[in-house]
Amino acid sequence: MADEVKLHGLAGSPFVCRVKIALKVKDIKYDFVVEDLINKSADLVKYNPVYKKVPVLVHNGNPISESLVIVEYIDDVWKGVSILPHDAYEKARVRFWAKVVDDKCLPALFKAIGSHAQEQAVAEAHEQLQFLENELKVKGSKFFGGDSINLVDISATFIAYWVGAAEEALRITLVTKDKFPKLKEWSDNYINCQAVKDVLPPREVLVGFFKSRFGKA
Numbered sequence: 392m393a394d395e396v397k398l399h400g401l402a403g404s405p406f407v408c409r410v411k412i413a414l415k416v417k418d419i420k421y422d423f424v425v426e427d428l429i430n431k432s433a434d435l436v437k438y439n440p441v442y443k444k445v446p447v448l449v450h451n452g453n454p455i456s457e458s459l460v461i462v463e464y465i466d467d468v469w470k471g472v473s474i475l476p477h478d479a480y481e482k483a484r485v486r487f488w489a490k491v492v493d494d495k496c497l498p499a500l501f502k503a504i505g506s507h508a509q510e511q512a513v514a515e516a517h518e519q520l521q522f523l524e525n526e527l528k529v530k531g532s533k534f535f536g537g538d539s540i541n542l543v544d545i546s547a548t549f550i551a552y553w554v555g556a557a558e559e560a561l562r563i564t565l566v567t568k569d570k571f572p573k574l575k576e577w578s579d580n581y582i583n584c585q586a587v588k589d590v591l592p593p594r595e596v597l598v599g600f601f602k603s604r605f606g607k608a
C-alpha cells in the first residue's frame with residue numbers, strides 16, 4: 392500500500408518550510424493542507440493539541456508535530472539522502488546545533504526584527520549568530536552538514552532567507568557580510584541548493600508579510 396502523507400501548514404512559515412525541504416530532499420510526494428491560524432481547524436487541534444501549531448505531518452493517519460521532530464522522523468522513515476549523520480556523537484552534535492538555532496538564534500532574531508533593529512536587540516542577536524559563524528569557520532565546509540545539507544542547515548532556513556526579507560521590508564540591517572562572512576556565504580549556498588530553492592516561498596510574499604506585520608504606518 393502506498394504511503395499517505397499530508398502536511399498541514401501555511402505558505403510563509405519558516406517552520407513548515409523546514410519540513411517541505413526534508414520531504415523534497417527525500418523526494419516524497421504529499422498533499423499540502425492549508426491551515427488558517429486565526430481559525431484553527433479541528434484537525435490541527437486534534438493532531439497537535441499541545442501547541443496547536445503548524446507544521447503537522449500526518450503519515451498513514453499518524454500525526455507528528457514540531458518541525459525538527461518531523462524532519463528527524465522523515466529521515467528515519469524514508470531512506471535515500473541522509474539528513475542526520477549515523478554516528479551517535481555526530482548526530483548529537485547536529486541535534487545540539489539545531490536546538491541552539493531554535494532556543495537562542497531565532498528568539499533573538501524575532502526580537503531584533505520586532506524591535507526594528509533596536510541596538511540592544513541586534514547586539515543580542517549578533518551574540519547568538521556569532522556561535523553559528525564560528526561553527527561554520529571551524530567546519531570549513533559549504534554547509535553545516537559538509538558537502539550536503541543536514542538538520543542544522545534546515546533548522547536555520549529562517550536565517551538564510553527570511554531575515555533578508557525582513558531587512559528589505561523594514562529597511563534594517565541585521566546580518567552583514569563584514570561581521571558574518573561565513574554565515575552570508577552559507578546563506579547564498581543554502582538558498583541556491585536545489586531542494587531548498589524548489590520550496591522557498593517567493594521573497595516578495597515574505598517582504599509583504601514583514602511590512603504588514605512590523606512596518607511603521
Ligand SMILES: N[C@@H](CCC(=O)N[C@@H](CS)C(=O)NCC(=O)O)C(=O)O
Pocket residue numbers: 404405406407428443444445446456457458459
Ligand atoms: N516550534 C514549532 C514552531 C511552529 C510555529 O511557531 N508555527 C507557527 C506558524 S509559523 C504557528 O503555527 N503559529 C500558530 C500559533 O502560535 O497559534 C516548530 O518548530 O514546529
